Amino acid sequence: MKIKPLFLCVVPLALVVSFAYANYGSANAPKYVKDAVASVSSKMSYSFGMSKCLPAAEKDGSWQIQCSPIKGGEALQFVVYPAEKSPYDVATSFYLVADNDLARKNANDGLLSYLMIDTDKKEHKI
Numbered sequence: 460m461k462i463k464p465l466f467l468c469v470v471p472l473a474l475v476v477s478f479a480y481a482n483y484g485s486a487n488a489p490k491y492v493k494d495a496v497a498s499v500s501s502k503m504s505y506s507f508g509m510s511k512c513l514p515a516a517e518k519d520g521s522w523q524i525q526c527s528p529i530k531g532g533e534a535l536q537f538v539v540y541p542a543e544k545s546p547y548d549v550a551t552s553f554y555l556v557a558d559n560d561l562a563r564k565n566a567n568d569g570l571l572s573y574l575m576i577d578t579d580k581k582e583h584k585i
Contacts (some may be wrong), residue, residue, distance in 0.1 A: 463547065488514045492522045495539045495553040499526050503569035507532065512537070535562040537576070549575055 488496075496512040503526055514528035527534035536558040545554035556571035556577045557563040566576035 487516070488522065489541070491523070491541045491553040493540050494551060495537070495555060496524055498551065498553075499524060499535075499537065499555070499573060501572070502533070503528070503544050504575065506565065506569035506571070535559065535565060537562055546577075557568070 485496050485560040492514050496514055500510045500512040503512075507528040509529040511529055512524045514522055514524050516522055522539045523536060524539055525534045525536050529551050536556050538556040540554045540556070542549050542552050542554055551574065554577070555574055556579075562576070565571055566574075566578045
């Protein structure tokens, strides 16, 4: 009988801790990165099913997001910049550059095409 009350306390606590840990990395991200994460994961769900994007800060100050379908599969990787750094007008607060072949291949498919993802393979130094 004592195991059940312990189980009822430990499981919710473990869930709260895991959610907090998962959100810690994105909590430090600028707004434009958070906007990119939300937009890409939403639009990817149309073609790939439910997807999750994780942001990561690079040493040079840029941000990357890695988005993968929840059911498994290869990840699409993007470099995210603020809209002001885009070489063309974008309707979002961010500018995306496809950072791997899968992201370049799918940049113009489905709803991802609305994000105007840059697919140029050259080195992106903005």
